[in-house]
Amino acid sequence: xxxxxxxxxxxxxxxxxxxxxxxxxxxxxxxxxxxxxxxxxxxxxxxxxxxxxxxxxxxxxxxxxxxxxxxxxxxxxxxxxxxxxxxxxxxxxxxxxxxxxxxxxxxxxxxxxxxxxxxxxxx
Numbered sequence: 001x002x003x004x005x006x007x008x009x010x011x012x013x014x015x016x017x018x019x020x021x022x023x024x025x026x027x028x029x030x031x032x033x034x035x036x037x038x039x040x041x042x043x044x045x046x047x048x049x050x051x052x053x054x055x056x057x058x059x060x061x062x063x064x065x066x067x068x069x070x071x072x073x074x075x076x077x078x079x080x081x082x083x084x085x086x087x088x089x090x091x092x093x094x095x096x097x098x099x100x101x102x103x104x105x106x107x108x109x110x111x112x113x114x115x116x117x118x119x120x121x122x123x
Contacts, residue, residue, distance in 0.1 A: 002026040002112040004096045009117030012086055016121070020081040022096030022114055030054075030074040033099040035110055036081045045095070049081060050104040059104050064090075074121075084123045089096035094119050 008020040020036070035050035035123050049070040050059045069082040079096065098112035099105075 001005055002098055004112060004114035006094065006096045006114045006117040010095060011120045011122065013049060014086060014088055014123050015122055016086050017082070017084045018086065018119060020040045020083065020094055020096075020117060020119075022081075022098075023096060024079070027088055029077040031102060033073060033104045034070075034079040035097040035099065035104065036070065036079075037095045037097055038090075039095070039116075040089075040092040041090075047106075048094070050099075051079065052104055053102040057104070059106075063069045075109045079120050083119070088121045090123045091116065092119060113120075 003025045004022055006022045012018055031053055033052050036048040037045050038048050039045040048061055048064055051070045051072050055072045067085045073078045093116040095116045096114035097108045097110035
C-alpha cells in the first residue's frame with residue numbers, strides 16, 4: 001500500500017517562500033512519476049506540478065510557472081515543491097500525488113494521494 005506524507009505547509013506573507021516535502025513508502029519510489037495538486041476553498045482540485053521517475057523532466061501549471069520548482073530525491077523517497085514569490089491566490093491545501101506510470105501523462109489521474117498540507121499566503 002502506497003503511503004504519501006506531506007509536510008512543510010504553513011502561513012507566509014505574500015512574496016515569501018515555502019518548501020513542501022512528501023515522503024513516500026510502500027513501493028519502489030524511483031519507478032514512478034510524482035506530482036503536486038492543490039485545492040482552494042470552494043474550488044476543484046487542480047494540477048500544480050509533476051516530475052518524471054528520474055527527475056529529468058518537470059511540468060508546471062501556468063499559474064505557478066517560474067515561481068515553483070519541483071524536485072525529487074530518489075534515495076530518500078522524497079519529492080519537494082519549492083514555492084517562491086507566493087501570492088494570496090496560492091492559498092490552498094496542497095496534496096502530494098503518486099502516478100502509476102514512469103512519465104507524467106496530463107490526462108491521467110494519479111491513484112495515490114497524501115493527506116494534504118495547508119498553505120496560507122497573507123496579503
